[in-house]
Amino acid sequence: MRIITITGISWSWKTTLQNELQKRGWAKPLNFTTRSPRNDSELDEYVFLTKEQFEEKNHLWHFLEHTEFRDNNYAISKFIDKDKDLAVVVEPNGREQIRERALAHSLPFKAYFLELDRETQEQRLSRRGGNWRERLWDEELISPKEGDTILDWKASPEYLANLIETDD
Numbered sequence: 026m027r028i029i030t031i032t033g034i035s036w037s038w039k040t041t042l043q044n045e046l047q048k049r050g051w052a053k054p055l056n057f058t059t060r061s062p063r064n065d066s067e068l069d070e071y072v073f074l075t076k077e078q079f080e081e082k083n084h085l086w087h088f089l090e091h092t093e094f095r096d097n098n099y100a101i102s103k104f105i106d107k108d109k110d111l112a113v114v115v116e117p118n119g120r121e122q123i124r125e126r127a128l129a130h131s132l133p134f135k136a137y138f139l140e141l142d143r144e145t146q147e148q149r150l151s152r153r154g155g156n157w158r159e160r161l162w163d164e165e166l167i168s169p170k171e172g173d174t175i176l177d178w179k180a181s182p183e184y185l186a187n188l189i190e191t192d193d
Contacts, residue, residue, distance in 0.1 A: 026107050026108065026109065026110060026111065026132060026133075027110045027111070027132065027133035027134070027135070028110070028111045028113065028123060028127045028132055028133070028134050028135075029110070029111070029112050029113070029134070029135045029136070029137060029189060030113050030114075030115050030119070030120040030123055030124070030134075030135075030136045030137065031043055031112060031113065031114045031115070031137050031138075031139065032114075032115060032116065032117055032120050032136065032137070032138050032139070032167070032169075032170075032173070033138055033139030033140065033141060033167070033178075034139075034141055034146060034167050035146065035150060036141065036145075036146055036150055037139035037140070037141040037146070037178050038139060038178060038182065039114045039139055040070070040114055041182045042112075042139065042176075042182050042185050042186065042189075043112045043113075043114050044182075045182040045183060045185070045186040046110075046112040046186050046189065046190075047112070049186060049190065050109060050110075051109060051110045051111065051112045052105055052106045052109035052110065052111045052112070053111075053112065054089065054101040054102055054105055054111065054113055055072060055101070055102040055104070056070060056071045056072065056099070056100070056101055056102075057071065057072045057073075057074055057079065057082065057088070057098075057099070057100040057101070057102070058071045058072075058073060058074070058097060058098065058099050058100075059073075059074055059075065059076050059079050059097050059098040059099075060073075060095075060097035060099075061073070074098075076098065079098045079100070082100070083098075083100065086103070087100075087102065087103065087104075088100040088101060088102065088103055089101045089102065089103040089105070089113075089122075089123060089126065090113075090115065090119045090122035090123050090126070091119075091122075092115075092116055092118050092119045092122075094116055099116070099119070101113060101115070101119070101123075112189075116167065117167060117168075117170055120136050120170065121170075124136065135174065135189075135192065136170065136172060136173045136174065137173065137174050137175075137176050137189065138168075138169040138170070138173040138174070138175050138176065139176050139178050140169075140175055140176070140177060140178055141178045142178075145178070174192065176188070
């Protein structure tokens with residue numbers, strides 16, 4: 026089993042890449058959040074919890090990693106299929122938590138960062154609606170960390186998945 030993290034700004038197709046790897050047999054963790062669903066498709070992506078439910082699970086060491094982002098909590102279940110490689114979409118501080126745990130258990134770990142130019146991000150975020158200009162300011166806080174492998178968002182998810190699968 027190896028663990029990879031996929032980080033990037035909003036709409037850099039992190040989940041699309043994760044889904045492509047899942048089609049190829051990679052495990053996808055169970056995600057938890059205290060925020061409200063944005064649309065019905067997210068009901069398959071997250072377990073939505075109250076703050077109290079989240080804190081109870083966190084207290085019981087239920088999470089592989091957890092973070093707070095924009096006043097909401099996010100976490101990934103530590104209960105995973107150990108016979109499969111694991112691809113995890115996370116924020117940068119979640120990436121560090123997972124890296125530390127992988128190294129502590131002598132598991133191979135690699136971090137990937139999906140770059141996205143500002144113009145394309147604005148186009149994609151404007152389709153989402155809401156106060157997307159405010160999100161752009163927040164996204165400036167997300168940048169590659171030392172040791173991250175940078176992936177170009179212009180490549181297809183299939184091409185990027187091939188790169189990841191053959192990357193040592």
